[in-house]
Amino acid sequence: MRELAPQVLGVLIRRHGDFDAVEDAVQEALLAAATQWVSSGVPASPRGWLITVAEHRFTDQWRNEQARRRREMTAMALAGPHALIAPEPDDENIAGQDDSLALLFLCCHPALTPASQIALTLRAVGGLTTAEIARAFLVPEATMAQRISRAKQRIRATGAEFRMPAGEERRERLRAVLHVLYLIFNEGYTSSSGPDLLRVELTTEAMRLTRLVHRLLPDDGEVTGLLALMLLTDARRPARICADGGLIPLAEQERGLWNRAAIDEGVALISDALTRTALGPYQLQAAISAVHAEAPSAEETDWPQILALYRLLERFGPNPMVTLNRAVAVAMVHGPRAGLTLLDDLATDERIADHHRVNAVRAHLLEMAGEQDAARASYLLAARRTTSQPERRYLLGRAARLAGEDS
Amino acid sequence: MKYMLMIFGNRQLWESFSEEEFAGVIAEHAKFDQEIKASGEYVGGEGLAFEDEVKTVKVQDGVPVVTDGPFLEAKEFLGSYYIVDVESIDRAIELAAKLPAARLNGVRVWPVMAASGTEM
Numbered sequence: 001m002r003e004l005a006p007q008v009l010g011v012l013i014r015r016h017g018d019f020d021a022v023e024d025a026v027q028e029a030l031l032a033a034a035t036q037w038v039s040s041g042v043p044a045s046p047r048g049w050l051i052t053v054a055e056h057r058f059t060d061q062w063r064n065e066q067a068r069r070r071r072e073m074t075a076m077a078l079a080g081p082h083a084l085i086a087p088e089p090d091d092e093n094i095a096g097q098d099d100s101l102a103l104l105f106l107c108c109h110p111a112l113t114p115a116s117q118i119a120l121t122l123r124a125v126g127g128l129t130t131a132e133i134a135r136a137f138l139v140p141e142a143t144m145a146q147r148i149s150r151a152k153q154r155i156r157a158t159g160a161e162f163r164m165p166a167g168e169e170r171r172e173r174l175r176a177v178l179h180v181l182y183l184i185f186n187e188g189y190t191s192s193s194g195p196d197l198l199r200v201e202l203t204t205e206a207m208r209l210t211r212l213v214h215r216l217l218p219d220d221g222e223v224t225g226l227l228a229l230m231l232l233t234d235a236r237r238p239a240r241i242c243a244d245g246g247l248i249p250l251a252e253q254e255r256g257l258w259n260r261a262a263i264d265e266g267v268a269l270i271s272d273a274l275t276r277t278a279l280g281p282y283q284l285q286a287a288i289s290a291v292h293a294e295a296p297s298a299e300e301t302d303w304p305q306i307l308a309l310y311r312l313l314e315r316f317g318p319n320p321m322v323t324l325n326r327a328v329a330v331a332m333v334h335g336p337r338a339g340l341t342l343l344d345d346l347a348t349d350e351r352i353a354d355h356h357r358v359n360a361v362r363a364h365l366l367e368m369a370g371e372q373d374a375a376r377a378s379y380l381l382a383a384r385r386t387t388s389q390p391e392r393r394y395l396l397g398r399a400a401r402l403a404g405e406d407s
Numbered sequence: 408m409k410y411m412l413m414i415f416g417n418r419q420l421w422e423s424f425s426e427e428e429f430a431g432v433i434a435e436h437a438k439f440d441q442e443i444k445a446s447g448e449y450v451g452g453e454g455l456a457f458e459d460e461v462k463t464v465k466v467q468d469g470v471p472v473v474t475d476g477p478f479l480e481a482k483e484f485l486g487s488y489y490i491v492d493v494e495s496i497d498r499a500i501e502l503a504a505k506l507p508a509a510r511l512n513g514v515r516v517w518p519v520m521a522a523s524g525t526e527m
Contacts, residue, residue, distance in 0.1 A: 113494050116447075138409075139450050139492050147447030191523035240526045247526045387408075390524035 001033055001046060003212075005127030008050045010099020013162045016058060019106065020152040021065075023124050025058035026050070030127055100125060101216050102164050104209075107151075108176040111158045116151035117180045118187075123148055126205050136202050137187070174217075178226050178282065181210050185230050189237070190388075203234055221277025224269050225286045231266035232289035235259040247394045251298035263293045284313040303332040320352035324361055336369040356385035360395060367402065376402040409450060409492050409519035410499040414508040415483040418457045432507045439505055443491055448502070452489035483512065490519065 005026060012022040029050045043049040107120040122128045122136075134144035165173050188202025210227045217223050239253035270286040277283075288309045295301035310326040323346055331339025343362050347353050363378035376399050383395035424432065443449040461477045461484075477484055486508075493499050496516070503514040 115492075115494060137492070142444070143447050143449050143492070146445060150445070150447055187523075190525050191521075247524055249526050253526075386524075387518045387520050388524035389520045389522055392520070394524070394526075 001030065001037070001050075002127030003208075004047050004050055005030060006100040006103045006125045007047060008054055009103060009124060010162075011051055012054055012058065013099075013103075017162070018058075019162060020156055021061055022054070022058055023152065025054045025061060027123065027129070028057045029054035031129060100212055102162055104177045104213065105165060105170075105173045106155065106160060106162055108173065108180045109155055109158065109160050110173075110176060111154055111160075112151050114180065114183060116147055116154070117176070118184055119144060119147045120151045121180055121209070122184065122205065126209060128205070174220070174223075177213065178210075178222060181206050181213070182226060182282075184209075185233075189233060203230070203237075206230060207234065219277065221273040222280040222282045224273040224277065225280060225283030228266040228270035228273070228286035229282055229289055231262045231269070232286060232293050235262035235266065235293065245390070246397070247390045249394075250292065255297065258293065263290075266290065267293065279312070281313060281316045284309050284316070288313075301332070303329055307333050320346055320349050320355075321357070324352065324357060327361060327365070331365050331368060336365040339365045340369070354385065356382040356391070356395075359385060360391075363395075363398065367398075372402050408495065408499075409490060409521070410496070411515075411517040411519055412489040412491065412499070412503050412506065413485055413515040413517055414487045414506065415512060415515070416486040416508070417483055418459065420483075420512070421457070421486070435507045439502075442505075443489070443502065448491045448493050448498075450490040450492050452487070454487040455485055458484045 008029070009023060009026045012026060013019055016022055032053055033046070033050060037043070037046075103125050104121065107124050108117045112120070119133055119137075122133050123130065128136075130145045130148060131141050133148075134141040137144065164170070185203050185206035188204075188206065191202075207227070207230050210223070210230060214220075214223050214227045235258050236250070236253060238259065239255070239257040240248055242248055266286065267290050270283060270290050273283050274287065288306055291302050291306050291309070307326065307329040310322060310329050314322050314326065323342065327339045327342040327346070330342055340362065343358065343365065346358055352358055359378050359382035363375045363382060366372075366375035366378055379395050379399035379402070383392050383399065386392050386395065421429075440449070440452075458477050459475075461475070463474045463477060465472050465474075489502075491499060491502060493502070496518075499516050503509055503516050506514050508514050
């Protein structure tokens with residue numbers, strides 16, 4: 001049902017143009033479907049059903065709005081509401097597919113904050129309810145409702161149109177869409193510890209939406225790269241958490257638990273994209289993930305290849321987080337000292353110098369170099385600086401292990 | 408990112424307000440409430456009772472021992488708090504600065520630990 005959400009929304013926006021009100025109407029139609037289809041069965045044309053019900057809700061809203069205005073401005077004579085025209089079950093079927101993309105562009109409008117882009121995308125394109133999105137982000141439903149309604153007001157205020165942008169604007173907006181999908185995936189992926197299944201659903205949702213974009217733009221290498229990156233990352237999910245919920249680093253994961261089907265699909269996608277489309281950062285990150293995925297063990301990883309890929313990635317946009325990852329690759333190829341030297345350069349970069357990840361990587365490299373005391377101090381510093389509970393647990397565990405070796 | 412905005416004080420401080428001042432503080436809080444609810448940043452918040460109402464529970468030899476009042480060494484106590492979900496620490500600071508307590512004894516902006524994390 002949820003894949004119909006953007007199609008139904010697209011049809012109604014074309015008819016009425018009022019994104020804000022129409023989106024509310026579609027949400028109500030989806031909620032009605034969720035209860036009615038269970039009791040009385042799925043209608044012959046689910047899409048036609050949703051369009052008709054959403055039309056009704058929109059007309060009701062419109063009528064109420066008119067009544068309100070009539071009360072407020074009694075002197076004004078207003079025409080009655082439009083007669084409801086029941087749509088053909090399968091009209092505008094072809095337009096439905098393209099609407100999804102135009103909707104994504106609208107929901108990821110640059111005037112919105114990332115949090116608002118995410119919320120609006122999940123509701124208008126993903127078809128999730130406000131309550132589901134609120135649960136996924138651990139905020140009250142009223143807060144999420146407010147975030148969504150604000151985002152819609154903002155879009156209205158900017159005068160943004162429901163259309164496909166062209167040229168450079170289209171490239172920019174697609175970048176924003178991919179970033180939002182990446183953020184949704186990450187939100188779900190990083191929280192996949194413990195029994196919080198509701199949050200894990202965000203990774204599934206991000207992959208579903210990215211697949212949709214990939215189907216619409218099969219020749220865009222970055223879209224393919226992002227889908228491959230998600231598949232390759234998510235493939236590790238069964239191995240990244242131990243029984244008590246603790247994080248397991250990549251090097252120590254039980255590789256037999258990795259999802260082979262997801263890896264095969266991700267590797268096939270990225271291999272294809274690398275040979276026939278323009279290179280980009282998502283493709284490079286997917287390629288790095290693919291090298292890890294194909295290594296039979298941490299020791300047998302093709303680190304020179306990973307190092308080369310990180311160098312390329314840095315060329316697309318120097319970023320201290322990428323440099324930090326490159327430092328690990330440098331250490332694996334040229335030894336921990338070389339990696340630590342690179343970290344010293346980062347210590348002067350105020351964007352990242354105090355970040356707990358720098359301390360965590362330093363700790364790992366010091367441990368590799370056999371400097372147990374210094375490594376332990378760095379693990380403890382990183383543990384103090386992270387605001388993630390599982391990360392803190394992991395870092396304290398590493399520090400405790402080193403303390404144990406001393407005695 | 409979630410932050411707790413913590414407002415500290417004690418009975419003496421709250422009681423030093425005149426009735427008008429107190430009404431002013433309450434009105435400012437109501438306005439603040441409205442603002443963070445409208446912006447979609449509100450996660451939760453409560454006002455706490457005076458320190459006289461506090462019980463401290465300590466288990467000694469497996470038996471809970473209850474004493475009246477908070478720990479003696481503290482001079483100021485948590486009076487109320489908000490939890491906000493904001494884009495950045497800068498926004499959390501901007502919000503904290505709007506609270507009346509920011510003009511008195513300060514508001515603590517305390518990061519809330521996340522249950523999520525990445526493998527390293």
